[in-house]
Amino acid sequence: MRIYAIAVYLFLYIPIGIIALFSFSAGRNASEFAGFSVKWYGKALSNPFVMDALQTSLTVALISAIIAAVFGTMAALALQNMTGRSRAFFDALIYIAVMIPGIVIGISTLIAIVTVFGWLNPILVAIWPAEGPAPQLAMGLGTLIAAHSLFNMALVIIIVRARIAGMDRSFTEASADLYATPFGTFRQITLPLIQPGILAGFLLSFTFSFDDFIIAFFVAGSNTTLPIYVFSSIRRGVTPEINAIGTMVLSLSLILLITAQILLQRKRTT
């Protein structure tokens, strides 16, 4: 049993380890190690296409994580006050959103957006009052952020819900009993107590958005995120530069995930 377990872990992690290791290779070939060097990191970071893609990825990740954290928290708080069948219904919807394969979300989001834009664009043309061509809605940064925000909201809702469920109802009652207005209670009691959950949800959302390839591939339009850039360069052959990019993305994601995990595990808020 233990040997199998070890074999499974080796199978999972050795390829990742090799990528990290080979990113420090001095040679040109990504599949053989030819002396230690960090030159591929320098190369990756000075490649304008990489930096462009990185900037797009960070922008999308940051904005969609913020939107998801704010609206996800609001939804989680509202769901807490629902009862019975309607609550079970929305709970199920949220879990389904997380479980559906990315490719399904990607395709369906693409179809939905194209259909809606197909409806709206002629209307925009018809009602445009000024001279010149009317602005047209198209796939791009906006659609990418929207798609990621929606998926990330489900993540935030699940995490914040767990945090709220662990919070004693008597805290908010005690606050009301001590003359705090409903908003005062939210600001002074509820928010500080669920804040680690919100932050963890934000970090997970950021990580998801930053790493996501499938959904982004469908809805990014002409924009290139880092995973899309990596995917398209692989078709031209794997270089140690790709390994270096992969290792950097991996490190950032790991750091964020570990931070989120620590926040979620922390019992007491100080």
Add this chain to the structure above:
Amino acid sequence: MQSADTPTSNAGRAPIAEFRAATKQYGAVTAADQIDLAIMPGEFLSFLGPSGCGKTTALRMLAGFEVPSSGSVHLDGQQVNLVPPHKRPVNMVFQHYALFPHMTVADNISYGLRQQRPKPAAAEITRRVEETLTTVRLPGFEQRRIWEMSGGQQQRVALARALINQPKILLLDEPMAALDRKLRREMQIELQSLQRALGITFVLVTHDQEEALSMSDRICIMRAGRIVQIGTPRQLYDAPLNRYVADFVGKSNFFAGPLSQIDGPIGTVSLPGQSGQGRLGQGVQKGANVSLSVRPEQITLTHSGPGLEVLIKNRIFLGEHTEYLVNHGDLGDFLILVSRQGEALEGTFEPGEPARAHWKPEAALILNND
């Protein structure tokens, strides 16, 4: 916080809080049923009853967490059914204290003051926190964290957090349920003296009869959402309305049977194999099924005196008293409490030994079962 001695007698004063036919329903369940009660200023009133009897619902209607389904709740003469908790001049000590875990002791205690508009000056808040911590005997604990404190200390902080606001009524929801027995006893004494010193009206919810008996001016016994009887601890103990109250306040032995005869204040109950006499309780009718209630300390146990022939089944030494569980062939098991003086006269009884149990008719009480 200090105030002059408040007289505990409230004759001629207006009630500080009132329930008028207050009813609370959750769907088909009636948690509080037609509660009528006037709470007088400065008194220590307890709601006593088993869990689910509606005592907590009554308290929560006072605090504003529950809106009555019908009837009304009044504070200081004002109908407050729809007034939200944060606008009511009452404060509550919660069952598990509900101290805010992300705040220091000082921030917890000053929470109520800090919600006031205009906000009191920082120096004023600091002074009041210090003063209140001294009142609850926790001076210098301002900067402690909640989880660094013991259960007893947390309870004092919860008390201070409510008292600093000088509420018209202090509500206590089973505040001692989480404390161990010895600490509970200490806190009971402290709460009572605090109440006398501050003159604030205290309303306590408890299922612990000892707690209610030892601290309250008046006790309100509840069952199934209704008030069964209201009275001073002594009234409830000496003149319980029915078997339920007698069972809940103090220990008692009950022998059930029909009331067969009435002679002035004394009635006779037909019991298996014999009859038993006792004083007539409130509203008992001839022929009705009643219970003869005899307190364990009212029964005399002798080796060869008058009375029922019983067999000693068990003996529990309680210090000042010894409690005997005895068995009578027809009446079954019942309890007898023998004091030190009683033992000095008759000596002790060993399990398995035969003995005689006797009580005077005036010591027994005939009560309705409901």
